Amino acid sequence: MAQKNLLPMILLGLINIEKKTGYDLKKDFETEIGEFWSVKHSQIYLELKRLEGNGEIKSTTGFYGNKIEKTYYEITKKGKERLDSWLDSYSDILSVNKDEFVLKLYFIKSRKDPRLQDLLQEQYRQRKQKLEHLLDRKELLFSTKKERDDNYGHYLILDHAIRREREYVNWLEEMMK
Amino acid sequence: MAQKNLLPMILLGLINIEKKTGYDLKKDFETEIGEFWSVKHSQIYLELKRLEGNGEIKSTTGFYGNKIEKTYYEITKKGKERLDSWLDSYSDILSVNKDEFVLKLYFIKSRKDPRLQDLLQEQYRQRKQKLEHLLDRKELLFSTKKERDDNYGHYLILDHAIRREREYVNWLEEMMK
DNA sequence: GCACACATGTAACAGGTTACATGATTTT
DNA sequence: AAAATCATGTAACCTGTTACATGTGTGC
Structure with a gap:
């Protein structure tokens, strides 16, 4: 893969x-x-x-x-x-993000499809949980400035993951409205 | 894979x-x-x-x-x-997002590492370009309400991708400051 | 004594990429 | 006439997952 x-x-x-x-x-x-x-x-x-x-x-x-x-x-x-x-090296090539939920969404053409709400609820639950986990990790690993500075790269990654997950959750919330 | x-x-x-x-x-x-x-x-x-x-x-x-x-x-x-x-089915399991840039960041412990700025610039260029591309697609495919409604799932996905990419760009911008 | 973590491997299989292959039709 | 696109496949190879396999040390 x-x-x-x-x-x-x-x-x-x-x-x-x-x-x-x-x-x-x-x-x-x-x-x-x-x-x-x-x-x-x-x-x-x-x-x-x-x-x-x-x-x-x-x-x-x-x-x-x-x-x-x-x-x-x-x-x-x-x-x-x-x-x-x-x-x-700068050879990074952006790869696609394979996400099963997104895939299902693609095949659900209508916003009235009854399956949409159920899938959304479940995805929301999972993503919210993931976000909580990431926030816990940040609290655990990087609660002080020293900890952040000592492992700056790792801190940035965790921060990035949190922002991504938060955005995902926001997106789901808007859909659920 | x-x-x-x-x-x-x-x-x-x-x-x-x-x-x-x-x-x-x-x-x-x-x-x-x-x-x-x-x-x-x-x-x-x-x-x-x-x-x-x-x-x-x-x-x-x-x-x-x-x-x-x-x-x-x-x-x-x-x-x-x-x-x-x-x-x-609700069997979606969240998989990790494998991102080469993020990986490099992890191994660059210090925020003073001279390689950091170069990598950042290049990643910023690539991500910004990707964001532009996605915005163009949205404009092309979903400029009218009818187009959005006819293919709601696809519209949501594109919207999601744009948000994700925008967040990525913001994150990089903050790092570059 | 039993379960769990430590510690290291092999084998079979499945999925995906790259390269090889061929030929027709359309566009420049 | 050449190049690009249409159209379909096979073969070799590599990565990664699952399952098989074995044995020690530690905590309850």
Whole structure:
């Protein structure tokens, strides 16, 4: 699905912050980055093997603090170059936003269709809930100025997501009137 | 990639409006529906074969007006049932919005990073252009009340896209200040 | 003792993109 | 005559999802 393969960049970007295991990366996708990107653990492990094969990351396996055996990955010079060259590039191409509700709306031609109100109610519930969740996250992560400054990019993204979701909710509210 | 297979629904929905050829459907994706969904012609033809195999559409091949041989598809009772049952369902699950610019922002921790301004400028240019395009479409397709009422769903979608894009542009503008 | 989180993988399959292929008709 | 558009398909490949698979550590 995504036409552009960005997973390698995400993994390099995350590993660049500090060395990580596949499981650490999986966790990142469940919390932080999960707000705007998703991937399954199976795909992470596959991609890590590929990146290591390319020499863009290197691994060290061992028992750290005599617990379970883990494999830590750290970024190499080559990997850092690839990451930087991506961050420097302007090649972004706008992709379409695939939204199932919007799709249904398209096929409901009439504003009197009885299905419209039900769909709207449900979508409103879901979107409102999502907005609440995002606001909670913002409160949790960025309640102080220091927190915002320390992770400016992440703050901006969360702010963006909140604005987008709020606009979505407004749009739905107008439709429901 | 979409985790949910919605292409069959789109094709059924489009064919339900009127009988169409694969090429007609391809054209739909380039104009109307292309604003919020994309697919390649190879995929369309494959999916049409599958839908016909399922008995959800049926085809008639022939020379219409002694030109090129075309294959027209029309929806069957079974296909219409599947379409309706999808339109009636509330199973929408919110998927994450994968946006490359947002991803880069995440990895640029500092607001002083020199790459930030360049990326911003470029993204602003692209988004502004997209917004202009959407406004043109609205003007072209829905300048009269009748046009809006005749295709209410489509109008709502375009309105939504414009709001979303406007919010994106506002967000970028605030960042650039 | 049991459930849950930690930790890492493989295999089968489905969906989507890119490239390959071909040929007719219409427009410049 | 050449180029663009109409019209339909196949094949190779890649990404991502789902399911299968296994084993350890920790908290109740």
